[in-house]
Amino acid sequence: MKLSGHFLKMKKNNEKIVMLTAYDYPSAKLAELADVDMILVGDSLGMVVLGYESTLRVTVDDMIHHTKAVKRGAPNTFVVTDMPFMSYHLSMDETLKSAARMIQEGRADALKLEGAGQVAEKIAALTKAGVPVIAHLGLTPQSVGVLGGYKVQGKSANDAEQLLDEAKQCEAAGAIAVVLECVPYQVAEVITQNLNIPTIGIGAGKDVDGQVLVYHDVVTYGVDRVSKFVKTYANANELISGALSQYVSEVKAEQFPTLEHSFTMKEEEVAALYGGKA
Numbered sequence: 001m002k003l004s005g006h007f008l009k010m011k012k013n014n015e016k017i018v019m020l021t022a023y024d025y026p027s028a029k030l031a032e033l034a035d036v037d038m039i040l041v042g043d044s045l046g047m048v049v050l051g052y053e054s055t056l057r058v059t060v061d062d063m064i065h066h067t068k069a070v071k072r073g074a075p076n077t078f079v080v081t082d083m084p085f086m087s088y089h090l091s092m093d094e095t096l097k098s099a100a101r102m103i104q105e106g107r108a109d110a111l112k113l114e115g116a117g118q119v120a121e122k123i124a125a126l127t128k129a130g131v132p133v134i135a136h137l138g139l140t141p142q143s144v145g146v147l148g149g150y151k152v153q154g155k156s157a158n159d160a161e162q163l164l165d166e167a168k169q170c171e172a173a174g175a176i177a178v179v180l181e182c183v184p185y186q187v188a189e190v191i192t193q194n195l196n197i198p199t200i201g202i203g204a205g206k207d208v209d210g211q212v213l214v215y216h217d218v219v220t221y222g223v224d225r226v227s228k229f230v231k232t233y234a235n236a237n238e239l240i241s242g243a244l245s246q247y248v249s250e251v252k253a254e255q256f257p258t259l260e261h262s263f264t265m266k267e268e269e270v271a272a273l274y275g276g277k278a
């Protein structure tokens, strides 16, 4: 398995880092088979697999439950787990305890936290405790209420400067990488050039050190609308819908199951069964 130091080396070598989310055993297995560099158990699972309206209802227990399944499916891939809403905003004590559970019970290899400022202090404490941390700046979905929607961030030179400052805070706090979500590509490029640690973009253009996308967006599974920054590489909705409709109609029409899908018994047992001895 790649370790956290490997990603710094990848940035130095100009080798792109590929991150993909996964939330369960089968998705993790396929992500590992595809050779992604790291898997993110994102709190987007609240929206994508649990059907919530936002990520705010996701709990530490939810994250542990899904991380365990992902680690079983991808035992040889570096797995990063999102710390969910408010699990790192109360005391330092609570932050460290939640983090410890996500590592010890969930078996996460690293944790991701949204924001800088006070959060940078949490990044520093976690790092000191031996936990690799990835920062997440720009569009931070756990602050959707404050941001007033899922909107592109850092669109003015002023806001961009602030983002750069936050990224530097996270690096100084010991973060091993920074996710930049929904920022103009020019801003992402400047931040990437001004940091030693890798930047991983989502809706941040190509001039970053890596990319991350949501699994269900990449394969169009469950989601019915994807953002502008997503490229879809398959349509699982169509594939699965077609299969399920066919299953329903074949059972109704008595076309399934046939003998091919049935079990049988020895002739004499059949005779005995129909002869009333059974």
Ligand SMILES: Nc1nc(=O)c2c([nH]1)NC[C@@H]1CN(c3ccc(C(=O)N[C@@H](CCC(=O)O)C(=O)O)cc3)CN21
Pocket (backbone or CB within 6 Å): 044, 047, 048, 055, 139, 141, 150, 151, 152, 182, 214, 216, 217, 223, 227, 228, 229
């Ligand atoms: N399926 C899915 N994919 C994601 O990438 C994702 C989630 N869910 N849930 C959690 C967050 C929320 N995210 C989102 C959601 C919507 C937009 C969006 O629609 N943005 C507009 C830009 C609006 C503007 O112009 O400011 C877009 O058109 O892309 C962006 C990020 C990213 N994350």
Ligand SMILES: CC(C)C(=O)C(=O)O
Pocket (backbone or CB within 6 Å): 021, 040, 041, 042, 043, 044, 045, 082, 136, 179, 181, 202, 212, 213, 214
């Ligand atoms: C979109 C990525 C970066 C994320 O935080 C998530 O999937 O929760």
Ligand SMILES: [Mg+2]
Pocket (backbone or CB within 6 Å): 042, 043, 044, 082, 141
């Ligand atoms: Mg997230």
